[in-house]
Amino acid sequence: MILLTRLNGARFAINPDLVERMHATPDTTLILVDGSKHVVAEPLDVVLDRIIDFRAAVVSRARDLPLTSDRTQLGLVPLPSAAADPTAPVPLRSRKKEDPTWTPQR
Incomplete structure (x- = not known):
């Protein structure tokens, strides 16, 4: 969230991911993806700088998260191993009907 100021001086926070233009x-004037409009006192370049700083902070905090015991970050994505061949193909899961996880695509 970024903090902005309405023309009447009231401060409010807005999710920059919802700003369309x-x-x-x-x-x-900020126009959100739902069509709502917000007029703010800050100049356009200041709002843009705050959005850039917000996104940089998100990336920085994600990078600084501790690793789990199986060397994954957030327990979701395994980190690349130094010994892994970066040119090696990524193995894909079988989609044959014999595979119990296989479901037909519609």
């Missing part, structure tokens, strides 16, 4: 005509 911004205009500076002459006040800075």
Whole structure:
């Protein structure tokens, strides 16, 4: 979330992932993906800098998360091993009917 200021001085937080576009005509107007509009006191370049800083902070915090015991981060994605061949193909799971996890695609 980024903190912004309405023209009346009230502060509010907005999710920058929901911002579809911004205009500076002459006040800075944020238009969200749901169509709602928010007019803010900050100039367009300041809002853009806050969005960039927010996204950089998210990436930085994700990178700094501790590894789990099986060397995965967040327990989701295994980290690449130093000994792994980066040119090796990624093995795919079988989609044959004999595979108990196979389901037909519609």
